[in-house]
Amino acid sequence: xxxxxxxxxGLVQPGGSLRLSCVASGFTLETYHIGWFRQxxxxxxxxxxxxxxxxxxxxxxxSAKGRFTIxxxxxxxxxxxxxxxxxxxxxxxxxxxxxxxxxxxxLCVRAYYTPRYRGRGTPVTVSP
Numbered sequence: 001x002x003x004x005x006x007x008x009x010g011l012v013q014p015g016g017s018l019r020l021s022c023v024a025s026g027f028t029l030e031t032y033h034i035g036w037f038r039q040x041x042x043x044x045x046x047x048x049x050x051x052x053x054x055x056x057x058x059x060x061x062x063s064a065k066g067r068f069t070i071x072x073x074x075x076x077x078x079x080x081x082x083x084x085x086x087x088x089x090x091x092x093x094x095x096x097x098x099x100x101x102x103x104x105x106x107l108c109v110r111a112y113y114t115p116r117y118r119g120r121g122t123p124v125t126v127s128p
Contacts, residue, residue, distance in 0.1 A: 002026030009094060009123045011127065014086060020080065023077060025077070029079065031100060032053055034051050035049070035050035036095075037111055038090070039092055039093045041092075049064050063090075070082075
């Protein structure tokens with residue numbers, strides 16, 4: 001089955017950390033740019049961080065800079081998002097997208113773009 005599956009979300013206190021994983025099955029991630037996005041309960045979406053297919057270029061939203069780190073292990077068909085110093089406004093459903101039509105920066109700024117592949121997400125709640 002061709003799919004992206006996210007994991008690693010959960011409930012964390014402000015200032016805490018989480019590491020999200022996005023694992024591909026049924027296809028190879030190495031030719032795709034990958035992005036992490038957040039969707040709020042009301043439906044609004046934001047591009048958080050994206051990475052080129054080789055991992056050589058990354059993009060971060062202003063809210064993610066200095067706190068989040070995106071990385072990928074193509075041998076494991078997996079992309080990670082290490083999140084530190086989490087804040088309540090980071091709360092949401094985090095999902096990943098895989099696409100080849102846009103580079104990593106353009107993918108990130110198109111939060112509502114329907115990519116080639118998209119996972120269902122993993123929920124993150126930051127609360128005292």
